[in-house]
């Protein structure tokens with residue numbers, strides 16, 4: 001598997017072990033990981049700390065986002081897609097979108113290339129979490 005998606009999955013698993021939602025993300029530039037993070041909504045009691053936001057925060061101020069690629073184990077939601085469009089990140093790689101369709105069309109309508117790897121590993125991890133924690137998940141997606 002793609003080493004960067006593997007790193008995003010490791011972040012998701014870390015969140016799960018912490019009692020949080022298993023979504024992980026990494027930011028890549030010039031074939032190097034320059035930031036990584038995971039959903040910390042449960043851990044921090046912060047509804048804004050989605051995996052992609054945590055990842056972008058951890059990358060810090062990088063000047064501009066030219067040539068960066070954002071990886072996420074799950075298709076980014078509108079909040080995170082908004083950050084992608086705002087910062088000019090032009091490529092997003094998602095582990096899956098079967099459990100959550102996210103904001104793919106929104107990103108594509110802003111010239112972001114979106115790739116969905118449709119990975120069983122990501123689908124199973126999310127599906128198992130949603131089955132066991134439906135209320136937590138519904139809170140995450142605003143339902």
Ligand SMILES: [Zn+2]
Pocket residue numbers: 050051052076077078079080081
């Ligand atoms: Zn999000």
